[in-house]
Amino acid sequence: MTLVDAQIQDQYPTRVDPAQGRGWIERAEPTVHPGVTEGPASAKELTDHARDGFHIQRDLLSGPEVSSTLDELRAMVEDPGIRADERTITEPASDEVRSVFDAHLLSERIARLIREPRILDRARQILGSDVYVHQSRVNFMPGFRGNGFYWHSDFETWHAEDGMPRMGAVSLSIGLTDNYPFNGGLMLMPGAHRTFVPCLGRTPDDNYRSSLKAQKIGVPQEEDIAALAHQHGIEQFTGPSGSALWFDCNSMHGSGNNITPYPRSNIFVVFNSVDNALVEPFSARERRPGFVAARDFTPLRS
Ligand code: 6CS
Ligand code: FE
Numbered sequence: 001m002t003l004v005d006a007q008i009q010d011q012y013p014t015r016v017d018p019a020q021g022r023g024w025i026e027r028a029e030p031t032v033h034p035g036v037t038e039g040p041a042s043a044k045e046l047t048d049h050a051r052d053g054f055h056i057q058r059d060l061l062s063g064p065e066v067s068s069t070l071d072e073l074r075a076m077v078e079d080p081g082i083r084a085d086e087r088t089i090t091e092p093a094s095d096e097v098r099s100v101f102d103a104h105l106l107s108e109r110i111a112r113l114i115r116e117p118r119i120l121d122r123a124r125q126i127l128g129s130d131v132y133v134h135q136s137r138v139n140f141m142p143g144f145r146g147n148g149f150y151w152h153s154d155f156e157t158w159h160a161e162d163g164m165p166r167m168g169a170v171s172l173s174i175g176l177t178d179n180y181p182f183n184g185g186l187m188l189m190p191g192a193h194r195t196f197v198p199c200l201g202r203t204p205d206d207n208y209r210s211s212l213k214a215q216k217i218g219v220p221q222e223e224d225i226a227a228l229a230h231q232h233g234i235e236q237f238t239g240p241s242g243s244a245l246w247f248d249c250n251s252m253h254g255s256g257n258n259i260t261p262y263p264r265s266n267i268f269v270v271f272n273s274v275d276n277a278l279v280e281p282f283s284a285r286e287r288r289p290g291f292v293a294a295r296d297f298t299p300l301r302s
Pocket of ligand 1: 154292
């Protein structure tokens with residue numbers, strides 16, 4: 001096997017046939033990667049992140065920063081051009097906006113924010129290298145009709161459908177509205193990020209056109225979810241707007257539907273290590289479009 005073959009060897013086979021079985025695979029990579037010793041994250045935050053696969057940052061954004069960002073995004077989704085754009089995903093049962101992808105390209109404010117040391121340098125500390133944006137989105141999770149996201153590992157999708165070789169990415173979720181236990185606050189299983197759970201089912205062509213509305217392929221079997229929950233328990237990211245959650249690409253997470261009047265609108269930005277650049281999908285016939293899986297690996301600079 002050449003070095004190249006070794007580099008693109010599939011360490012995490014998924015979307016397998018039931019007959020192949022789907023034994024759990026132990027994570028090969030560290031969660032906090034070595035390589036960058038300086039940055040805004042404290043030793044305790046990094047220890048917590050390594051242990052649980054996530055850590056919470058209170059008051060990442062100030063009140064004025066939250067309100068000005070939310071106002072800009074709410075105005076943006078009123079624009080008919082944005083509503084018609086393929087990067088805008090509506091809820092399955094209504095035409096409410098569920099997500100807008102490429103938020104860091106559509107919003108100058110978000111473009112500047114993610115380059116600030118308080119965010120960029122924390123991502124570099126966790127990933128141990130220069131980073132680039134793999135994907136960004138605003139999940140609006142509107143009141144009354146905001147559908148949740150079933151249990152899943154983002155990495156399972158990014159590996160299978162985007163060709164992300166290893167677990168070298170981290171997501172940042174920033175609350176633009178208050179995140180409550182009852183309005184779709186993100187649930188995570190602390191420590192489950194150290195286990196890769198292969199999923200069943202072949203990836204249909206253009207899967208993203210439906211999976212971003214409601215994911216059917218690439219979700220674990222119920223017995224896997226139950227076993228992980230019994231082993232690790234379930235915690236929830238809640239807090240006032242401006243709070244932020246950093247979570248590992250392989251965190252098992254999900255959120256419930258929002259039937260309350262209170263929207264749970266969060267910005268999500270996925271940082272990938274420049275040493276973990278995408279290759280070809282490991283379990284899909286075609287690449288996904290750039291707005292869900294960037295192919296420009298230029299390091300992000302302040
Ligand atoms: O397919 C994706 O990339 C998206 N799907 C989910 C359920 N979470 C991560 C990401 O936004
Ligand atoms: Fe996700």
